[in-house]
Amino acid sequence: MTHNNHSENLSMMDTVTTKYGKTTFVTVSKSLAIILLVIFFICLIVTGLLTYSFTSTCGSKNDTDVNSEVIISQEKSEPLKCNENLITTTTTTTSTTPKIPRKFLNENLNIRLPEHIKPHSYQINLIPFIQEGNFTFHGEETILINVSKNSNHITLHSDSLLIDSVNVMNINNESVSVKDVRMDTKRQFLIIDLDGFLQANKQYYVYIQFKGVLNNMLEGFYRSSYVENNITRWLAATQFQATDARKAFPCFDEPAFKAKFQINIARMKNMTAISNMPRIDTTDDVKHLPDYVWDHFQESLPMSTYLVAFVVSDFQNISRGIFSVWARPSALSQAKFAVEIGPMILKYYEKFFGIDYPLPKIDMVAIPDFSEGAMENWGLITYREAVLLYEKGxxxxxxxxxIAHVVAHELAHQWFGNLVTPTWWEDLWLNEGFATYVEFLGSYSVNPKWKDLDLFLVSELHESLILDALKSSHPISVKVNNxxxxxxxxxxxxxxxxxxxxRMMKGFLGDEVFHLALQKYLKNRMYKNAEQDDLWQTLxxxxxxxxxxxxxxxxxxIMDTWTLQTGYPVVTANKQQNGDLIINQQRYLLDRNNAVTTDQCLWWVPITIMDSMGTVSETWLKKEKEILVEQAISPEIPWYLINVQQNGYYRVNYDEQNWKSLINQLQGNGHRLIQSTNRAxxxxDAMNLAFAGYLSYDIALNVTLYLTNEREYVPWKAAITNLQFLHKMFIRSGYFDKFKIYLISILRDFYIELTFKESSNEDPTRVLNRMEIIDYACKLGLKDCVLQAVQQFQNWRNSANPDKENLINPDLRQTVYCTAISDGGQEEWEFAWNRYLNTNVATDKEILLTSLACSKDIWILSRFLERSLTENSGIRKHDIARVFASVSENPVGHDLAYRFMKINWDRIREYLGPSSMFxxxxxxxSxxxxxTEEEVNDFKSFFERKKEQFGVAVRTAQQSLEQAEANTKWMKEYFNTVKNWLENVRIIS
Incomplete structure (x- = not known):
């Protein structure tokens, strides 16, 4: 992108409070000034005494005056004791908080808006100038507000906008005098002070003129570009979640302040504008801009500001029914798959939720520069190109x-999040948790052969268990302020x-109860807001x-124990000689030194038990430490399983005898008697229990011995994910060869069976298996794998037109590219880099970009990292995280990526923006x-020095430190144990 000459953030406002509007000057005599000064100091002393008296003796009082609203959040403490994390069981959300002692006044401001003024509707007019040298926009809006309490000020949000003028009128268009307009930049408040009072139970119009910049930070109203026929073409798009609508227009930017929006966009005649609702008409009355026209859009249904969206571009679209997919012209053919599955998933959801999609259309847009994977704006869903566009072959x-999953996820939000919206961000999980779960149902409805319901385990459940094992994790429902x-x-x-x-709740309630309650909840709360307690009540x-x-x-x-506490339990079962089971729970932590504090951590745990005969029974561990289940298992039954199909969000440990019986059952073809989900x-469970010291590594590693006979994807994915941790721990040691020998021995037969060549109409999960097994075989240096990959890459290099002639299997391209670049040198890297620059397919770009990090040349990797932070290098800003992650994954590049991040910390923050989620x-x-202790101490020192600059990454840094400390402890306590096992294990031929 090209920088313009204007400031990107309109930083002409000062850091605390900037005033706009009229200023009145008064002159007084010297003697009068002295008298007034004395009176002032007397009043100041009296006020201080009264304040001390009231704060010492009076209880808390709510006050909706914005100038007195302050909040002090509890200091973030390490979540060791569950009672410190168990929030009050009655969930309420208000805009004000109890007053606090004076010493805390400057520590944490209350960023919540007063509730006595709410928007009813917005009319917004925007003129974006999408051309080099003038990436700005001008706007004006009229907000119809409802007033429930007499007030002499109006407070709403604004950020990075220049306010030109503000007027307030009553419903009869009579002016209300504006005394002052000021910015509280810390809270991103635009405060309109009035000479008089707005009257309770009345409506008023607020008219605001403003200007802003189409920034290049991928947030708010921002600019993007692409190159076609060697010409750079610009567009403007929006990304407002969570708090960036205020960067595009002044607004009441909290999810509870739902309103109707009527959007009008001025655009150049050769471009197109789209928004949440259909366009009503187009007019030519854009003053002083003869090349522009106004597009007027239908007024929306009530919705939150973060769901408002508009895109101005020269994109084209293909449509099916109410669906349209928009993309840059040369990529439009790649939109066919999305426009095919979109209506199918929508139809499934309408039946599943029991409510018809309430808007007249759905636009889905592939944006070249996009910070997130996708965004569920109501009626106008925006996507990164790689998760919407698909090119066969x-x-x-x-x-x-x-792509099917992301489309399904965003369409699920049209009900869960858009139709019914969380009152405040502490219940974000109601949006994202439901959309994440339902996306698997939506994708499964399109193609059951993908076995999405099984894939949920390795895609979501296992991944969250890893993060949630840290002390620095957080409850699902968590208080957030800024x-x-x-x-x-x-x-x-x-x-x-x-x-x-x-998913667990659906399991213990049953499909019928879950489904009917979900429909009832949505119907009762549609177009409104909700908290998790509203859902619990309906269920x-x-x-x-x-x-x-x-x-x-x-x-x-039941569910408060899962949403208001951090972490999850490990359930341990011990079978008695008479068939009774003793089952207990304790919080699973990577650092078991803190296990003594977990006695207070108790959950309502749904227990399902399956014995070797396939008999299933159910019981509850009712927020208690231990239970006895009498005659749960027949004494002669050799083994049993707990947590059938892993429906419950917990880990399971057994007595040693049951582990050994399960391991014996897995051998040969015996594993087929256990469902693939439970094998995963x-x-x-075994590998993670061993990592934290709950189980011996001899038992955990013995579980993996059967993999020579495993052919299902889900168990293999679980195995590879866990074995890759050992890979990381061994790769920098002198014993990696022992680990490599064992891994090759368990996957060699499956590798030979799969081959590099796909058969026609193969099961999709077999294709996924091929991708995983062959990729890992090449990473381990299996000679046949490396030779085949390098040969295929060289054949591609030698083709007459490599940008159009690529015979490498699309499902194996990342493996082939990475292996050949790792085995090769600069020539191979430069060839792949040029293919990256030239390809028109975003998914291919992603694969090439990831593979470029596989080089073993430090200088090439250094240059690669440097290019990721360089404008116009060809690497888009949203791909910086991919570059760093890929270089870090390379054993040669891990230390390099970390050093590069430290050295270039200020530059990275400036390039990405200090609050960037990247x-x-x-x-x-990194x-x-x-x-090692040296690495941990170095990062800890860096974090402490720069902590104030970490912003959104503070919790991530704490989690990274905790994980690194756990890794260091693991090296001291378990490395030799695993090494000895690898030395003594019987290698399978």
Whole structure:
């Protein structure tokens, strides 16, 4: 992109308070001034005494005056004791908080808006100038507000906008005098002070003129570009979640302040504008801009500001029914798959939710520069190109499946999030957890052969269990105050853990209760806001009719233990000689030194038990430490499993005898008597229990011995994920060869069976297996794998037109590219780099970009990192995190990526923006392999020095440190144990 000459953030406002409007000057005599000064100091002393008296003796009082609103959040403490993390069980959200002692006044401001003024509707006119040298926009808006309490000020949000003028009128268009307009930049408040009072139960119009910059930070109203026929073409798009609508227009930018929006966009005649609602008409009355026209859009249904969207571009579209997919012209043919599956998923959801999609259209747009994967704006869903566009013969099966999932996720939001919206961001998980879970149902409805319901385990459940094992994790429902804290919880806990506990809840309530209650909840709250307690109440009411829960127990009582506490339990079962089972729970932590504090951590745990005969029974561990299940298992039964199909969000440990019996059962073809989901569970649980010292590594590693006979994808994915941790721990040691020999021995037969060549109409999960097994075989240096990959890459290099002639299997391209670049030198790298620059397919770009990090040449990797931070290098800003993660994954590049991040810290923050969510990804990936005290101490020192600059990445840094400390401890306590096992294991021929 090209920088313009204007400031990107309109930083002409000072850092605290800037005033706009009239200023009146008064002159007084010297003697009068002295008298007034004395009176002032007397009043100041009296006020101080009165304040001390009131704060010492009076209880808390709510006050909606914005000038007195302050909040002090509890200091973030390490979540060791669950009672420190268990939030009050009655969830309420208000805009004001109790007053606090004076010493805290400057520490944490209350960023919540007063509730006595709410928007009813907006009319917004915007003129974006999408041309080099003038990436700005001009805007004006009229907000119709409802006033419920007499007030002499109006407070709303504004950020990075220059306010030109403000007028306030009553419903009869009579002016209300504006005394002052000022910015509280810390809270991003635009405060309009009035000479008189707005009257309660009346409506008023607020008219604001403003200007802004189409920034290049991928937030708010921003600019993007692409090159076609050697010409750079510009567009403007929006990304408002969570708190960036205020960067595009002044607004009441909280999810509870729903309103109707009527959008009008001025655009150049050769471009197109789209918004949430259909266009009504187009007019030519753009003053002084003869090349522009106004597009007027239908007024929306009530919605939150973060869901407002508009895109101005020269894109084209293909349509089917109410669906249109927009893309740059040369990529439009890649939109066919999305426009095919979109209507199918929408139809499934309409039946699933029991509510017709309420808007007249859905636009889905592939944006060249986009910070997130996708954004669910109501009626105008925006996507990164790689998760919407699919090119047959170039894009992989995994890409096709990912596109189906992302489309399904965003369409699920049209109900869960858009139709019914969380009152505040602490219940973000209601949005993202439900959309993440339901996306698997939506994708499955399109193609059941993908086995999405099984894939959920390795895609979501296992991933969230890893993060949630840290002390520095957080509850699903977590108090958040400032924008950094809000952005901080867009993580695996809100998404994957949220989805996992919903899946668990569906399991113990039953499909019918869950489904009917979900429909009832949405119908009762449509176009409104909700908190998690609203959902719990509806689910409880529905469950009472068929007695799905224990007597006198509500869904809230059960689910509060999962949403308001950090972490999850490890459930341990011990079988007695008479067949009784003793089952207990304790919080699973990577650092078991803190296990003594976990006695207070108790959950309502749904227990399902399956014995070797296939008999399934159910019981509850009712927020108690231990239970005895009498005659749960017949004494002669050789083995049993707990957590059938891993529906529950917990790990399972057994007595040693049951582990050995399970391991014996897995040998030969015996594993087929256990469902593939539970085989994946056993591998994941055993390896993670061993990591934290709950189980011996001899048992955990013995579980993996059967893999020579495993052919299902889900167990193999679980195994590879866990074995890759050992890979990271051994790769920098002198014993990696022993690890490599064992891994090759268990996957060689499957590798030979799969081959590099796909058969026609193969099962999709077999294709995924081929991708995983062959990729890992090449990474381990299996000679046949490396030779085949290098040969295929060289054949591609030698083709007459490599940009159009590529015979490499799309599903194996990343493996082939990475292996050949790793085995080669600069020539191979430059060839792949040129293909990256020239390809028109975003999914291919992603694969090439990732593979470029596989070089073993330090200088090439250094240059690669440097290019990721260089404008116009060819690497888009949203791909910086991918570059860092890929270089970090390379054993040669891990230390390099970390050093580069440290040295270029200020430059990275400036390039990405200090509050960019990409910072979290960079921190996590750059510290991923740390396992020595020197590395931990170095990062800890860096973090302490720069802590104030970490912003949204603070929690990520804390989690990275905790993981690195756990890795270091593991090296001291378990490395030799695993090494000895590898030396003595019987290698399978």
């Amino acid at each position: 170039i894009s992989s099966t995994a890409s096709k499946q990912r 924008p950094d804290e809000i952005n901080d919880i867009f993580d695996r806990i809100s998404y994957s853990k949220g989805a996992s506990i919903i 409880t009411e529905e469950s009472l009719e068929i007695k799905a829960l224990p007597n006198n127990v509500s869904v809230k009582e 569970q056993m591998i994941d 910072m979290s990804s960079l921190v996590r990936s 510290t991923d392999k740390f396992n």
